[in-house]
Amino acid sequence: MLSDCNISPCFSISMAIGFINLLQSSLLIPFLFTLPFVTSLNFQISRFDSNASNILYLGDAKPSVGAIEFNLINYINRVGWATYAEKVPIWDSRTGRLTDFSTRFSFDISIQSSDYGHGLVFFLAPVGSQIPLNSAGGFLGLFNTTTSDSSQNQIILVEFDTFENPEWDPTGIGSHVGINENSISSANYTRWNASFYSGDTADVVINYNATTKNLSVSWSYQKTNNPRENSSLSYQIDLMTVLPEWVMVGFSAATGQYVERHTLQYWEFGSSLTVAEDTSGNKARNVRIVVSIVVPVGVLIAGTIIAFIIWKRKKHAKRTPETTNLTSMNDDLERGAGPRRFSYTDLASATNNFSEQRKLGEGGFGAVYRGYLNDLDVEIAVKRISSGSKQGRKEYVTEVKVISQLRHRNLVQLVGWCHDKNDFILVYEFMPNGSLDSHLFGRRSPLTWSVRYRISLGLASALLYLHEEWEQCVVHRDIKSSNVMLDSSFNVKLGDFGLAKLMDHEQGPNTTGLAGTIGYLAPEYISTGRASKESDVYSFGVVLLEIATGRKSVGPGRKSDMGLVEWIWGLYGTGELILAVDDKLGKEFDEKQVESLMIVGLWCAHPDYNSRPSIRQAIHVLCLESPLPNLPVKMPVPTYQVSLSSVSSSEPSVTYSSMDLGR
Template sequence: MKVLPEWIMVGFSAATCKYVESHTLYSWEFSSSLTVEEETSGNRARKIKIFIGVVVPVGVVIAGTVIAFIIWRKKYVKRTTLETTNLISINYHLQRGAGPSRFSYIDLASATNNFSKHGKLGERGFGAVYRGYLNDLDMRVVVKRISSGSRQGKNEYVTEVKVISQLRHINLVKLIGCCQDRNDFILVYEFMPNGSLDFHLFGRRSPLTWPIRYQISLVLASSLLYLQEEWEQCVVHRDIKSSNVMLDSSFNVKLGDFGLAKLMDHEVGHKTTGLAGTIGYLAPEYISTGRACKESDVYSFGVVLLEITARINFVDPGGKSDLGLVEWIWGLYGKWELLLAVDAKLGKDFDEKQVERLIIVGLWCALPDFSSRPSIRQAIQVLHMETLMPNLPVKMHVPMYHVSLPSLSSGSEEPLVTHSSIDVGC
């Protein structure tokens, strides 16, 4: 009585921001040692106030929960409908006999010895990869099983089946077939006996000779030319890296893993896709804007060229632990000491002119300013010695991106991006 006013209202409230939760009040009680004699009308008024104070907040909570559930339900139905439409589209093409073959889950479980750990080749993307053998086709295959419950993995499954099944090029990994059985989404590829390029560059496999490395560079460039200019649409791979460059029994190159690929018309310069790929291979403008384009794939290709040529475990003479491969090699280029970057596994058994050419083309493709990068056709011409090598700046240029929000009246949802360059010492 000495602290509180004459009338007190007790209520309950809760909030979870954008998340949907159900809050249920099972019971509550209130007791007081205070005894106050009031008239009947006063008791009735107090009961009305208490009723309003309890019912109104609870009603607001219930209404908010119902509205949030309706919004979530609409988004869920829309997403599920889109996934179902994609799967129906795939089934339609498969039933017409187009694209890869369709396998049953039992067939693939048998081919991989029930997805045995002994046959597991590793984890790639959103699924595990297994070695398998199809008795009916008398063929060794690689089976990629999408992780259960991975929505992004299912999206990659749809993209792989719809994109790579349409492409026809000798230097692209062939998709043999697929399987969608309830919650299982499985892809079947041709088996590549010599694995991926990164195993030979960074792993314990026998080192590749220089002629094989140079040939890998030329063939990889040829496969990119097909994707960017020679097919009916431009295919932006978005995940070009040495672990996706596969080698057959004769060390012929085949580019694989099209789960992140995007299709666009040849006239379209870029497409807002959201950031995806592997750190170290991503172009700086793609990281800043989320816009995928041919030039961002050219950047990744340039990094792979440098990996093919250079030793990865380099010692940074400047003592900067965060210095990347591109920056380190550019420092050697500025002093014209490119041969110091050559992989020690090669010894002295390499063509110096080819090494310099490959490194310079790699730096050219990895220019931070995307407008200064070559097209893949221009890069191929230099690699085949059909044109002169580019004259690159002695110091590496680092682009500075300025993102400005459009006015509300413009109606545009994409950021307006400009860029400039500054010189930094390497």
């Protein structure tokens, strides 16, 4: 019986749309037999001549002696594009087919001095794309501050990046080859010594396999060879989910404050897809016939189903707000790519029924377990929210909704989620080296200085993405050393987004209620309950000081009753910062980096939020690209009035201790 069926509104809408699409497809089939097919695209160019029309040039790029010169070498901040004049089919919506493609090209980058940048890129982008404004330098002629990691992007690129930009490039490896998806940050990368190969010609092969969804790149040099470096790279990606059906293909090269010469000498390209295009004189008449039939029938069907949906929604209108929120979240996530929904049975099996032997840690809202998914052949960390924790469930919903939208190499990846009845579970990628606090204050192996400094830059990069580079500003609200996770190579992965808040980039401090962990909370946040980028920066500053000193911000393990910020500020005033360095380091540290790290930590933890830097300003100083700030010799006092009402009006969520793998 129809009345006994439990049909969700989203399912009903999908059913209606699917029926209408089926009807349209059936009516269009007779006309498809008249459509000619465009053959797949293949070309080979061994010489680039100025009178040829098969290459389009933008910016500084131009043909020169049979090759393409991309940049005016005597000028800074330049961009050049060279693209193929015809559009390229990547996939076909009529057949659902995706193309294989292969491209080969030869290029060289000649470095003129010890300072050089920024690199050459092969890219696929929407037809009609233009050079973005302010895209020189590290943006490689393809992005700018607005588009560097935007969800609106539709671009795939392989970059030969000669300059390390700490805001988005892999930390500590210098120049690199990377494969990028919709972002200036590389999804996969490997070290590549650009200066070693200067002036030599590189032969590059890029292949995409539509069956395995594998994009691979390999390169070799005609004269020089470095056996210690990788010379290939691959990345799993479904181009149908990233690119439009038709794209432009080509190259971009850019310089910034430093310059280098980029030259393309040879290019060939081949794809396998044939696409139907209607060029017959009856096209307009065919369309009118189809529309005249489909539209009335479609409207009738859609109207009937929408009426049914409205009835069903009224029937389910009495659901609780929490159930409604979870159902909405399920619908949103299951329609998109990214985290997947797991059954409770899957996760119980993965963790040996959540056994104590698998437990990694326990916090205020639940426990974290180590698990293994046989079908994915991957280790996971499983966070199980306590069944009686109302606040934990609220944070569960927040975390799934926020982190499932974020993509950055320094953020923990959410693998999936589960809420069956009263069980609320989050599934993350497993971090073999645990949390930062376990190395600084616990029994895990102590960290070398170079690893600590790299961790600081990685955490800064994550915060820059959250505050400035994503489409909305994300205020984390709980940055602390126990939420800084470390992968097998000690790369930073910032986690625990249960307290995060989304705000517009132009929006000021937001009254959210007090949340976070004592010792990391900015004074004005404690007073007013207003979360902001500045309060996140304060927490970041405290973590920097913990990294340098190996001492907790507050609580057990502190060598005095004085707070960490106050103690280090006192040493700064007397010129004795070096006395605060972690004893476990001995003399094995870079004194200039130590000074920079601690002074930036104090700057970020300044009691007056108006005197704190943005995270971008902090990064420039950490990378020794900007001078150290001049801070007061004595620690200032906050310049605001305490407002008890603003705190008591909101529900607090404050943690007093750190746990391995988060709260």
